[in-house]
Amino acid sequence: MDILYKRLSELPVTVVSDLWNASFEGYMVNASMPLERFLARVTNDELCLKRSLACYVDGQPAGIILNSFRELEGITIARNGGTAIGPDHRGKGLGKTMMEYNLALYKEEQVKRAYLEAISTNAPAIRLYESVGYSIVDRLLIMTCEQLRLDDGGSGRSAYSVVRGHAAEVLAIPYYSSGVVWQSDVPNLKDAECVKVYDGDEQVGYGLFKRTFDDKGVLAGITLFRCEAAPGRRDAGDVIRAALYAILQPKDRCRRTAFNIRATQEELVHILQEIGFTGSMEQVLMLWEPES
Known part of the structure; x- marks a missing residue:
């Protein structure tokens, strides 16, 4: 399995939007959205395309990670604003590989704290995040x-x-x-x-x-x-x-x-x-x- 990563800023925004929708296909919550809403989300969540990732497997688009960064009281903090893998590439261990690569990016950026949210009933995703070093610190109620x-x-x-x-x-x-x-x-x-x-x-x-x-x-x-x-x-x-x-x-x-x-x-x-x-x-x- 040949894995390649590209920064989302290297890709046309339409390609990034399409990758987001394809990667979330069939997920527990339907996160797909038209291009206009995707662009609004990038702005509202302060997502950094220069430090977000597209994952390719054997030359084919396979997954996406969106990141936000912020300076707070002299340290850099980050948020994983969405990680997903396309249907053809699930169940093959790619999620952990992508998360480890993303955490290496955080270390390069000298991130001191990084947050993410996961649906509480999505036990496989939570186990994945825990396996790379995340821990649950609270529950968020809607x-x-x-x-x-x-x-x-x-x-x-x-x-x-x-x-x-x-x-x-x-x-x-x-x-x-x-x-x-x-x-x-x-x-x-x-x-x-x-x-x-x-x-x-x-x-x-x-x-x-x-x-x-x-x-x-x-x-x-x-x-x-x-x-x-x-x-x-x-x-x-x-x-x-x-x-x-x-x-x-x-x-x-x-x-x-x-x-x-x-x-x-x-x-x-x-x-x-x-x-x-x-x-x-x-x-x-x-x-x-x-x-x-």
Whole structure:
């Protein structure tokens, strides 16, 4: 088996898009998309085609790996934004070979932490990632709400003031953490908004979300990405409820989703379930760090 890798930047973008779709054919989740959506994904997820890979076996396209890179607090971190192998090349050990080659690329780039997400029921993929050094560090919940059960009395908002703003404003909050759950991180949230919760003059919580509108300008959907109270707050639940009341707009009729909520944020998960959110899909968040 003759294996060759090319950087995606060496290929026409139509070839890259076609390789993505062909590699994901028949996967657990249909990740195929038209060229326009693929280009939007490259932009939104800050995917680096110069440091992403096309894999060829015996001269034929066989698989793809898309990577993102970011500098954070003086170190380079990375995210594997999609790895897939075409149907004709599966079950032959190519996945591990591709992952090891990609981790060698990370080492060349001096990556200190690398993340990826995998569907929690995709045991073969998780075993593959663990075999090359990744470990599960959290679960990510995707939740939907058919009927919101959140009103003034239960929101806890009377004790707080809530200020709406642009998503980038939360980067100044000392307890905002960046670079872990990439698709829920400010640099990846185009046109997103935030709410900041105050107890008097003290900033005590925040939320990140995005609203979508139909062609008549009517609110169609709200997606929650993050919601957090300041560490050590005994009233954390009330702070979160105050933020959620401002974000979810209970008096409006629209679709509501919570995307990639970390399961370790138990207070937030409990409140979301309490007000009507149920799980629709779960991913595992995995971390790789080079040996020192």
